[in-house]
Amino acid sequence: MASNYHIGIDLGGTKIEVAVLDSQDKILFRERLFTEAHLGSEHIFDQIHALYSKAVMSIQNKSHTLGLGTPGSISKKTHLLKNSNTLCLNDLPMQALLEDKLVHDIVIENDANCFALAEAKMGAGIGYPSVFGVIMGTGCGGGIVFDGKIRQGPQNISGEWGHMVIDPQGSPCYCGASGCVETFISGGGLEKRIKNTTGNSISAMDFFRIPLKDESLKKIKQDFYVRFGQALANLINILDPDIVVLGGGLSNEGSLYKEGIEEVYKRIFNDVPTTPIVKNILGDSAGVIGAALIGERLTQ
Template sequence: MTSNYHIGIDLGGTKIEVAVLDSQDKIVFRERLLTEAHLGSEHIFNQIHSLYKKALISIQNKTHSLGLGTPGSISKKTHLLKNSNTLCLNSLPLQSLLEDKLVHDIVIENDANCFALAEALMGAGKGYPSVFGVIMGTGCGGGIVFDGKIRQGPQNIAGEWGHMVIDPQGYPCYCGANGCVESFISGGGLEKRIQDKTGKTLSAIDFFNAPSKDEALKNIKQDFYARFGQALANLINILDPDIVVLGGGLSNEKSLYKEGIDEVYSRIFNDTPSTPIVKNMLGDSAGVIGAALIGRGLTQ
């Protein structure tokens, strides 16, 4: 049976959001709650259930597909969630638990893949054959879309550039490695480095707005651009995507599109680097829109 509505749930470390798309891909309902992961997995499931019930009311319980975007992915071997930075959800049978609680079939996909799909079909990547979507928020993730479909890979890890090691002597990551991209250029990683190097507690936004005369912060900023350049150049050298779309809170930092891109281009294995590296168009709606779209089976 064809669904006239597509419900998407975006499960983030800070917030959980639900949105309903109609048959024309227009958002007809949208709401969010805090994740409050410190209260545990059962609390998170209750938050999801509450949002889902409100979405159902908005469409009068009509036929719908249901997709959920989450950090990490479902293991094809164990069917348990793995690699999530919402640690209390790792090693849980997320799909079966949620299907029992919501009493509906659900498609689960990595949150960065959801972001990439939404931007590829409806946002900054529309019209490009291949799109790499980057999330630089609390964590750092990525997703690959070819010809309008998410590339998952046989291990469900395609696009996980946040856990590409760029400095083996770097900070330890929850994944078990040292010096992952996420530890350098995510918001959380950047804030930890600022604290360790300067003793200051600064948000990523305040950091980029800090006075340029502070030498310690200036050095961290230069290193940030260099790490961003190395990480993204490595990715482009391997995939050579038609476009890279940046998302997450750090994608709002204007200097990424000048100093950051200069660092990327200086490291690409080509004498005339030309990969468009652009800001997302859908803002913080991209993840939840992508979650709604995945119910259509847009993976490969």
């Protein structure tokens, strides 16, 4: 029997969010806590449990599905979490641990896939057969949705453009490679570049808002647009999606939709590039909505 309520949990590097959707996909309850990953995996599970308990109380313990979006994905070979930039969670049996702690079946999916699904079904991607969803936040991820369904791939790595190498001489990435997209255009990667170049700590969003007098900072900013263009054009040249939807904190930076898109279009392998590259509609709700939507698999 199908459940009338769907609970989603969005596990991010900075915050964890929970939301409850009804059968019409309307948000009934929403709350968040800081992830505080530096306190370890047990603390993260406790934060998830606290949010989930409040969500269940909001629907008076009624029947529901449960989905969780997380950086990385579950290995089909080991059933352990892999490729997460919340490093303390890698190599853990996330599904077993959470189902034991929450006493409920759960579907776990990559957070960028959740974002892409939400935008495809309820956001900027409505009406487009293929949607590539981009996350530019603490890390850099991506998800592919074809005909309303997530493309996972046989290795659960479909859409992981953040670990496409665009400069082998670039900075080391936690994945073991050097010069990944994530090291250049994620919020975390950009902040590290600023720190390593100038010795100053500037948040990614402040970097775009404050006047830049330092020539080295101006070069970093221009290089950011170039790397964004290089990375996204490579992706478009391979997939040719009907639309690209940007999400994550950096998607709020307006210059991406001018200087950034100009750099992308210079590099697309077509005489007249037409790929729409747009800001998300669902805002920071997209990830948690997508997590709730993937939980619906439990009833299918």
